[in-house]
Amino acid sequence: MKMQNFKYEGSGLNRFFGPLEAKIMEILWNSIEEMTIKDVQQKLDNDSKANNFNTVMTVMNRLVDKGILQKKALARSYQYSPVVTREAFMEAQSKELTLDLIEEFGSLAVTHMVDALDKVDPGLLDQLEQKIKEMKKDR
Amino acid sequence: MKMQNFKYEGSGLNRFFGPLEAKIMEILWNSIEEMTIKDVQQKLDNDSKANNFNTVMTVMNRLVDKGILQKKALARSYQYSPVVTREAFMEAQSKELTLDLIEEFGSLAVTHMVDALDKVDPGLLDQLEQKIKEMKKDR
DNA sequence: TCCTTACACTACAAATTGTAGTAGGAGTCG
DNA sequence: CGACTCCTACTACAATTTGTAGTGTAAGGA
Structure with a gap:
């Protein structure tokens, strides 16, 4: 699919x-x-x-x-x-697209992420910050 | 365009x-x-x-x-x-796609971002963290 | 047996992208 | 001036994707 x-x-x-x-x-x-x-x-x-x-x-x-x-x-x-369920579908699309976006644009996308997150829902920024911390802790 | x-x-x-x-x-x-x-x-x-x-x-x-x-x-x-230059083109695409991605998937995309960044280039994680800090400081 | 119903097969239209022929006009060369 | 070359405009066709729908067929029920 x-x-x-x-x-x-x-x-x-x-x-x-x-x-x-x-x-x-x-x-x-x-x-x-x-x-x-x-x-x-x-x-x-x-x-x-x-x-x-x-x-x-x-x-x-x-x-x-x-x-x-x-x-x-x-x-x-x-x-x-x-x-697949709608949730699984969305999950798969989100994953695929996010990966493609970063593969394609790398650093450029990172710049835009912060602006986009802030624009759509500033709460997502905190969530992201948290995720990064977790990721780094696990190493 | x-x-x-x-x-x-x-x-x-x-x-x-x-x-x-x-x-x-x-x-x-x-x-x-x-x-x-x-x-x-x-x-x-x-x-x-x-x-x-x-x-x-x-x-x-x-x-x-x-x-x-x-x-x-x-x-x-x-x-x-x-x-437009290639750089401007890529810039515009990256911006548009990043925004669309977050509008469409929101929190889901945030989850995938960290994994994707880590997979493609872990250095991007630090860059992102930095950007978030700057954004928050300006408010 | 005949009819209804659901499916299979087929086809067409618009849009997108790749492909290429033909015709015409404008300059060039002898 | 006339023939030729070159570049463009116009046109058309093929494959793919998506929406649309007609016709045929087979199975089950009345």
Whole structure:
């Protein structure tokens, strides 16, 4: 389940998926149960205008092909569910991206981190400082 | 000059551009002088197999359309050059991505930063610690 | 048996990126 | 002046990604 891109535009799942893909993942991740295509399609209908069943199916099966969803055969249909939890997904993306960012920009990224942290949530600065201390202590 | 994606695959300019685009930007940024299409094409030829002149032209003009290159009319041709220096480009990407990363992942990213920094270059940890101190002092 | 339902297969559209042909205009050389 | 060369503009096609949806098919139920 290898993502390709991190998009500058959008937010949340839209950074990793197309708009419809994102809505579908959102629905699947919000559901406790596994869902059929029809389930997902109806959820989508609630939110906005009707989506063609086949459209939803195609996109969902593409997500299966990419290893993001898995499907389990029922009598007359399939039940779909994410391969990993949303938390695990976000965790993996965060890890990958953070590493890539530092590999790519190194010292430059460090400079920007402090500003960005301060801008988004100054509390994160303390958290980071704490983490660094712990890391150094363990050596 | 708004980038769309940060690619997980590849490294350097390939994270932002297609393969040929990246080679072309590499050449333009390595050149002190502005360059014509032919200049760039010949540089490309040195590196690998021949590239069609028109191919290089099309890609370069697309980069102009995107606001990444600019072209200046000469008597019989144009001279192309990047709109911003490589350093400014990297600076802007680093800033944008770092901010997006933190907006998107917040505390999660903070956790990964320390590990990533330690893995890539432990010296960056000290640098970061220093930066945090400075930031806090200024308040 | 016939119908409904869910899936499979297929196709098309727009955007992105790489590729390259053709045509035209402008300067050059004989 | 006329033929030639060179550079650009225009155009087009292919592959990939994502959204969209039609048609066919098979299985199960009435």
